[in-house]
Amino acid sequence: xxxxxxxxxxxxxxxxxxxxxxxxxxxxxxxxxxxxxxxxxxxxxxxxxxxxxxxxxxxxxxxxxxxxxxxxxxxxxxxxxxxxxxxxxxxxxxxxxxxxxxxxxxxxxxxxxxxxxxxxxxxxxxxxxxxxxxxxxxxxxxxxxxxxxxxxxxxxxxxxxxxxxxxxxxxxxxx
Amino acid sequence: xxxxxxxxxxxxxxxxxxxxxxxxxxxxxxxxxxxxxxxxxxxxxxxxxxxxxxxxxxxxxxxxxxxxxxxxxxxxxxxxxxxxxxxxxxxxxxxxxxxxxxxxxxxxxxxxxxxxxxxxxxxxxxxxxxxxxxxxxxxxxxxxxxxxxxxxxxxxxxxxxxxxxxxxxxxxxxxxxxxxxxxxxxxxxxxxxxxxxxxxxxxxxxxxxxxxxxxxxxxxxxxxxxxxxxxxxxxxxxxxxxxxxxxxxxxxxxxxxxxxxxxxxxxxxxxxxxxxxxxxxxxxxxxxxxxxxxxxxxxxxxxxxxxxxxxxxxxxxxxxxxxxxxxxxxxxxxxxxxxxxxxxxxxxxxxxxxxxxxxxxxxxxxxxxxxxxxxxxxxxxxxxxxxxxxxxxxxxxxxxxxxxxxxxxxxxxxxxxxxxxxxxxxxxxxxxxxxxxxxxxxxxxxxxxxxxxxxxxxxxxxxxxxxxxxxxxxxxxxxxxxxxxxxxxxxxxxxxxxxxxxxxxxxxxxxxxxxxxxxxxxxxxxxxxxxxxxxxxxxxxxxxxxxxxxxxxxxxxxxxxxxxxxxxxxxxxxxxxxxxxxxxxxxxxxxxxxxxxxxxxxxxxxxxxxxxxxxxxxxxxxxxxxxxxxxxxxxxxxxxxxxxxxxxxxxxxxxxxxxxxxxxxxxxxxxxxxxxxxxxxxxxxxxxxxxxxxxxxxxxxxxxxxxxxxxxxxxxxxxxxxxxxxxxxxxxxxxxxxxxxxxxxxxxxxxxxxxxxxxxxxxxxxxxxxxxx
Numbered sequence: 001x002x003x004x005x006x007x008x009x010x011x012x013x014x015x016x017x018x019x020x021x022x023x024x025x026x027x028x029x030x031x032x033x034x035x036x037x038x039x040x041x042x043x044x045x046x047x048x049x050x051x052x053x054x055x056x057x058x059x060x061x062x063x064x065x066x067x068x069x070x071x072x073x074x075x076x077x078x079x080x081x082x083x084x085x086x087x088x089x090x091x092x093x094x095x096x097x098x099x100x101x102x103x104x105x106x107x108x109x110x111x112x113x114x115x116x117x118x119x120x121x122x123x124x125x126x127x128x129x130x131x132x133x134x135x136x137x138x139x140x141x142x143x144x145x146x147x148x149x150x151x152x153x154x155x156x157x158x159x160x161x162x163x164x165x166x167x168x169x170x171x172x173x174x175x
Numbered sequence: 176x177x178x179x180x181x182x183x184x185x186x187x188x189x190x191x192x193x194x195x196x197x198x199x200x201x202x203x204x205x206x207x208x209x210x211x212x213x214x215x216x217x218x219x220x221x222x223x224x225x226x227x228x229x230x231x232x233x234x235x236x237x238x239x240x241x242x243x244x245x246x247x248x249x250x251x252x253x254x255x256x257x258x259x260x261x262x263x264x265x266x267x268x269x270x271x272x273x274x275x276x277x278x279x280x281x282x283x284x285x286x287x288x289x290x291x292x293x294x295x296x297x298x299x300x301x302x303x304x305x306x307x308x309x310x311x312x313x314x315x316x317x318x319x320x321x322x323x324x325x326x327x328x329x330x331x332x333x334x335x336x337x338x339x340x341x342x343x344x345x346x347x348x349x350x351x352x353x354x355x356x357x358x359x360x361x362x363x364x365x366x367x368x369x370x371x372x373x374x375x376x377x378x379x380x381x382x383x384x385x386x387x388x389x390x391x392x393x394x395x396x397x398x399x400x401x402x403x404x405x406x407x408x409x410x411x412x413x414x415x416x417x418x419x420x421x422x423x424x425x426x427x428x429x430x431x432x433x434x435x436x437x438x439x440x441x442x443x444x445x446x447x448x449x450x451x452x453x454x455x456x457x458x459x460x461x462x463x464x465x466x467x468x469x470x471x472x473x474x475x476x477x478x479x480x481x482x483x484x485x486x487x488x489x490x491x492x493x494x495x496x497x498x499x500x501x502x503x504x505x506x507x508x509x510x511x512x513x514x515x516x517x518x519x520x521x522x523x524x525x526x527x528x529x530x531x532x533x534x535x536x537x538x539x540x541x542x543x544x545x546x547x548x549x550x551x552x553x554x555x556x557x558x559x560x561x562x563x564x565x566x567x568x569x570x571x572x573x574x575x576x577x578x579x580x581x582x583x584x585x586x587x588x589x590x591x592x593x594x595x596x597x598x599x600x601x602x603x604x605x606x607x608x609x610x611x612x613x614x615x616x617x618x619x620x621x622x623x624x625x626x627x628x629x630x631x632x633x634x635x636x637x638x639x640x641x642x643x644x645x646x647x648x649x650x651x652x653x654x655x656x657x658x659x660x661x662x663x664x665x666x667x668x669x670x671x672x673x674x675x676x677x678x679x680x681x682x683x684x685x686x687x688x689x690x691x692x693x694x695x696x697x698x699x700x701x702x703x704x705x706x707x708x709x710x711x712x713x714x715x716x717x718x719x720x721x722x723x724x725x726x727x728x729x730x731x732x733x734x735x736x737x738x739x740x741x742x743x744x745x746x747x748x749x750x751x752x753x754x755x756x757x758x759x760x761x762x763x764x765x766x767x768x769x770x771x772x773x774x775x776x777x778x779x780x781x782x783x784x785x786x787x788x789x790x791x792x793x794x795x796x797x798x799x800x801x802x803x804x805x806x807x808x809x810x811x812x813x814x815x816x817x818x819x820x821x822x823x824x825x826x827x828x829x830x831x832x833x834x835x836x837x838x839x840x841x842x843x844x845x846x847x848x849x850x851x852x853x854x855x856x857x858x859x860x861x862x863x864x865x866x867x868x869x870x871x872x873x874x875x876x877x878x879x880x881x882x883x884x885x886x887x888x889x890x891x892x893x894x895x896x897x898x899x900x901x902x903x904x905x906x907x908x909x910x911x912x913x914x915x916x917x918x919x920x921x922x923x924x925x926x927x928x929x930x931x932x933x934x935x936x937x938x939x940x941x942x943x944x945x946x947x948x
Contacts, residue, residue, distance in 0.1 A: 084251035084332055102787075106300040109775075109790055114249055114332075116619035116851070125790065140767070140792045147765045147798050150893050 075124050076158060083118060085111035092124060101132040119148035119155050126162055130169075138166045221430060228431040229438060231414045232447065239353050239574030239780055243557055244337040245581040246622075246775070247298070250310060251332045254317045255886050258287050260584055261310065265291070267549075267583055268338035271474045278479045279305040287312040290323065294476070296336035299578065299776035299784045306333060340581060341548040343558060343570040352466030353574065356446045360478055362523060363465065364445065366489045369521045370514055372406040376441055380407045380432035407432040409492075410448045413463075454488065455495040460548075462495075472500060482524050483532035486514040504537050551635035552628030553581050556753075556773050559641070564786065574780030579773055580622035585852075585885060589613045589625040590632040592880040597630050597858070600876060604867045608860050611877060612639035614756040615854045615885075620790055621760050621769040624852070626753075637861070640752045645842045645859055648746040649707045649816075649870070650755055650835035651728065653762060653804060655716045655744055656704050658727035660800040662719055665914050666701040666807060667903050672711035677741045685741055687713055690836070690869075701807040701908070705815030707834065709745055716744035730795045732757040732768050746835065755846055756855040762808070762831075763848040765895075766801035768793045798895040799911050805831050805892055806909055812847070816871050823879025824849070829890045832878075834870030841865055843873030850888030854878055 075093035092107040108125045115121060126141030142159040149155045248264050250256070262284060266272075271281045276292045283290045289310040296303055307323045308330055320330040368375045374382050382405050404412070411431045435444060453461060454468040462471050465488055469477045473484050480488070490510035491498045500507040512533060519529045548554055557579055561570060569575065597609050613627040628638035637643075659668075672695040677685040689695070689709050703711035716724045721739040728737065734754055737743055750758075753771070761768050769792050777786040808831035811817050816834045824830050832847025843858040843866055856874040859866055866873060898909045 084249075084253065087332055103300060105789060106787070110249075110300075112620050112790065113246075113617070113622065114251070116617060137791060140794060143794045144764075144767055144792050147767070147895060148893060 075127060076120075076154075083115045085114040085118070085121070088114075089121060089124060092128070096128060096131055101128050104128040105132075117148055119145045119150075119152060122148060123155060123158055123162070126159070126166075130162060130166055135166045135169045135173075139163060139170075142166070221434070224427060224431050225434045225438075228411060228414070228435055232435065232439065239572060240342040241561075241570045241573070241575035241577055242339055243341045243343070243554060243577045243579060245340050245579060245583050247296075247334040247337040249332065249334045250317060250320060252317055252319050252329075255315055256312075256317055257315045258284070258289070258312050261289060263587070264335070264338070264583060265289075267340075268335065269470055269474050276307070278476075280474070280476055280479065291335065293333075294336045297576070297778060297782035299778065299787055302782070303334075303336075308333060337578065338583060340550055340579075340583075341554045343561075352464065352470060353450050354446065354464065354466045354477060356442045358466070358477060359446070359449055360480065360485070362482065362518075363449075363477070363480065363485050363489070365521075365523050366485055366514065366518055367406070367449075367492070369517050369523065370489050371409070371492060372404075375406050375445070378405055378407075378436075380434070380436035381405060381429045404428075405432060406448050407435055407444055410444060410451060411435065413448075413451045413453060452492055453495055454491050455499060481532070481535070482518070482528055483511060483515070483535045486511045486518065486532065490514045500537055508537060548635070549633075550581060550583075550586055550626075551633065552638050552640055553579070553586065553623075553626045553773070555628065555635070555638050556623070556626055556641060560773055561777070575785070576778040576780075576782070578775045578778070580617075580624065580775055581626075581773075582624040585615050586625040586627075588884045589615060589627050589881055592884065593627050593856075593877055594630050594632070596877040596880050600858070600868065600873060604872075606860075606867055608862070609858055609866060609868075610639060610861055611859075611874075612643055612752040612857045613854065613877070613881065614640055614752050615852055615881070616756055616760060616771055618763045618848050618851050618853050619769075621764070621771045623771050623773045626773075639857070643751055643857065643859070644749040645857065646746055646749050646837035647755060648835035648837040648842060648844060649709075650758075650833055650844050650846055651743070651746040651748060652704060652707065652712055653808065653833055654728035654731055654733070654758070655712060655719070655724045656700065656807065657731070657762075657796065657800060657804045658723050659700065659715055659719050660803050661727075661797060662723065664700055664715075665910055666803055666908050667699040669697045670700055670703045670708075670711040671714050672696060672698050672703060672708045673714075675710055675713050675717075677713070677717070679741070687745055699903070701810050702815075704807045705810040705813075707811075707816050713741065713744050717741065728758065730768070731759075731761045732770075746837065752855050752857045755844070755857075756853065759833075759846045759848065759853055759855065761795060762801060762805060763853045764792075765805075765893075766794060766796035766798050768795045799897045802892060802895055802898060803909055803911075808832060808847075809890070809892075816869075817845070817847070817875055819871055820847075820875055820879050823876075823883045824887065827889055828887060829892075830882075831890055831892075832875075834875055836869040839865045840867055840869060843868040844870050845874035845878045847878060847882075848890065849882060850890045852882065852885060852887065854881060856881070 075089065075096065088107045088111040092104040092111070095101070095104040095107060105125065105128045108121055108128060111121045112118070112125070122141050122145035126138045126145060129135075129141055130138035142163045146156060146159050149159070245267075248261075265282050269280070270291075273281045273283050276283050276290045279292045279294045281292050289312075290307075291310060292307045293305045295305050309321045309323060309327070311318045311321070320333055321327040322330060372378075372382070374384065378384075408428050411428045439447075450464040450466065452465070453463055454465070455462040455471065457471060462468050466477050468488055468491075469475050469480050469484070472487070473480065475484070487498075487500055487507060487510075490507070490513065493510070497503060498507045498510045515524070515529055515532050518524045519526065524532070557577060558570070561577065565575075593611050593613055597611055601607055601609055610630055611627065612629065613625065614623065615625040616623050626640050628634075628640045629636070660666075672689070674694060675687065677687075679685050687709050690707070694710060695706075695708060698706075698708065698711055700715075703715070721741065721743065725737045725739060725743060728748070733748070733750055734757070735748065735750060737748055740747065757771050760771060769790070772788050772790075774788045776784055776788065779785050809829055811834070812820050812830045812832050813826065817830075817832050820830060820832065828849060830847050830849055832845060835844030835846070836842070837844075841859060841863055844856070846855045847853070856878045858868060858873045858877065868874075894909060897912045899912050900907055900909055902908075
């Protein structure tokens with residue numbers, strides 16, 4: 001009995017510490033801070049109401065207004081959390097929704113100065129290039145984004161999808 | 176007798192009449208002709224003066240030098256940035272330090288909190304209006320940003336308008352901030368007219384009454400209080416920039432003033448005057464116009480000038496040197512009072528404003544770190560890049576705005592460490608006349624952050640970063656090794672570091688040697704690179720072929736044509752430091768060629784985007800091969816020729832780099848990158864004599880000193896798909912998938928790292944042990 005109890009206790013301790021280790025071993029999200037200096041910016045920050053207003057994040061809507069918003073934002077929501085240049089990324093998405101690809105590129109250029117190793121921003125630049133008809137460059141930006149993707153499978157899938165579309169466009173132009 | 180007298184008398188009369196008839200000079204026709212001729216000559220002369228003054232007026236009106244700006248400073252919570260860095264940046268950008276900030280272009284500091292009111296600025300993306308916000312620091316990090324208005328909402332990202340770092344001006348070294356008529360404050364215009372030319376709006380260019388009035392006022396005051404020349408005459412004098420005060424010049428000026436008034440309106444003349452008037456000297460830069468003067472003397476936009484500051488500037492018109500507030504404050508204050516008296520007498524200011532202005536002390540702006548061509552080496556690069564697309568007159572006359580990538584924080588560190596570092600090295604190695612060049616770029620997007628063309632930062636002479644073509648020595652080796660890795664070699668492929676003799680067409684065979692004059696036998700590829708073995712490199716280069724090696728260097732971005740000589744393998748090529756930086760940039764980006772940029776965009780004088788230098792990338796090497804090479808470059812620093820770098824950037828930074836030394840130690844190089852920055856340093860003597868320094872004892876020291884001060888990020892290389900790991904002689908090394916033979920332990924790059932696997936293994940072992948006791 002005592003031996004059994006002892007084993008159960010030991011097992012419980014092992015399971016407890018294993019869970020701690022496992023949580024620490026979860027796939028690391030990769031953050032790419034400011035180019036010049038290391039940062040300790042907030043991760044997965046939940047904006048307060050004032051911050052929502054300041055960032056222009058509106059309350060949840062329903063119906064046609066959601067669809068319109070989704071149409072306006074042609075860039076995928078970054079699942080990797082929001083870095084300091086996120087507002088620029090979001091604004092670039094809106095610019096693309098309005099067909100202002102040059103403006104989207106300028107915003108992403110600025111975003112990449114702040115977070116130069118954020119694979120999503122390189123991917124977004126690829127989208128802007130694609131939308132502007134620069135398919136060769138769209139391919140290159142996707143390849144660059146893949147180079148920074150690490151274990152981010154969603155980013156890799158997005159890059160793959162855009163690559164296929166870009167190659168398709170080039171092939172169809174060659175015919 | 177009578178007959179003779181009569182004849183004589185007749186002869187006299189006849190003679191007199193004849194004389195009258197024979198003197199044509201006094202004939203009316205001749206006089207008229209003479210007058211016409213004189214008139215024609217005068218008219219031609221006046222036409223000539225007319226053409227001159229119009230050409231000069233129009234030429235000056237449209238002559239706007241291109242202005243160059245640094246990068247805008249981006250601020251956000253979590254950014255590592257010290258209060259000292261921020262203050263220095265604000266001062267470079269010409270911000271006023273105040274107790275209370277009420278107007279744009281000002282800041283105040285209370286300990287670790289800044290109150291900043293930015294200025295409107297036209298970026299390539301459009302006008303960004305000024306913002307007023309508070310920056311709060313916590314140690315060396317920005318803790319938060321808050322708006323000053325309303326509920327002090329937190330701000331996630333804000334940028335400060337960029338500092339003006341120089342301009343491209345015509346050869347006469349003038350500089351100005353050009354204003355339109357509406358830019359001129361009403362008080363400034365009225366004061367100017369009251370003091371210098373009361374009858375400006377009514378005279379025809381010259382004013383005899385004005386001259387007399389000025390004389391009367393001067394006599395009454397006992398000193399010169401009013402000028403006799405009109406503003407128009409002064410403008411003419413400024414346009415010709417001559418000090419000759421001859422009568423002829425004065426007459427010419429008067430005539431040209433009248434002619435100017437005939438062609439241009441009062442407002443146009445007044446505006447040109449406000450932009451042209453000479454108001455001081457800053458080194459070899461002439462300060463022209465109230466726009467630039469208000470920035471230079473008071474760090475203010477002209478519309479933010481206070482009445483006492485307006486009085487100082489208007490007072491300086493009479494004598495910019497004599498009334499210079501920096502050099503002759505007493506004269507300046509005396510003159511200021513005179514002008515303020517006139518302002519009060521003419522009702523331009525009330526009594527209380529007058530009292531306050533008179534009692535305002537002269538605030539010294541201190542040693543103004545003028546942004547004018549403060550970074551000549553970088554500006555030189557910008558100018559050369561622009562000259563590929565623009566003519567000289569476009570750069571000096573059309574008022575272009577050049578937004579660049581220069582980071583003043585990085586540039587300051589580069590300048591300081593290069594100068595101090597060389598001084599130290601000269602002492603240690605008992606050498607003198609050592610010069611250097613540094614290039615620092617953003618690791619991923621290839622923005623050129625800093626450029627040093629020599630030890631003396633302010634010297635605009637020989638730009639070694641762009642023009643010093645020196646043998647690159649072992650810096651070429653990564654190109655050869657990369658070529659090998661893309662042609663089937665692995666990091667552990669054995670190379671023969673043994674004597675080699677290469678026949679050459681002319682003369683004796685080429686027999687290179689290692690630095691230590693020894694042979695090391697069979698060595699793994701990565702160690703041959705880490706220790707920079709020459710013999711192994713030559714064997715490798717010859718095995719893969721010279722053309723392949725040269726092509727790899729060119730694909731990396733090394734410009735120029737290279738002859739297929741074996742000496743290429745040991746760095747006979749002579750690129751500039753900037754060229755070397757471009758080559759290593761492709762390695763730092765993971766095999767993507769990203770052209771290095773010094774310019775972000777070019778805007779016209781009316782803020783329209785003329786050209787944007789966008790980001791472009793091109794994958795030139797398989798990412799796996801570049802990953803392997805970069806790992807090898809980390810070994811250079813970990814255990815190879817650059818191991819002494821750890822005293823500046825310890826092991827956790829995982830720097831990748833390469834030392835380079837040319838024959839007889841004439842050139843000392845280091846190229847390397849951290850997680851966020853790439854830098855290349857060259858040291859040498861201009862007379863090409865030996866420096867007594869290798870890459871590790873010379874350039875690498877400077878590199879380490881610079882990077883240490885730039886808050887570097889560690890270099891975490893991301894293994895691409897197609898990389899597997901294996902242990903070889905106790906060293907864990909990456910390989911192409913498929914290149915691995917059976918190993919003791921091998922891991923897929925998709926699974927967890929070996930340390931965690933080991934932990935699980937141990938954990939499961941202990942669980943097993945628990946149940947088997």
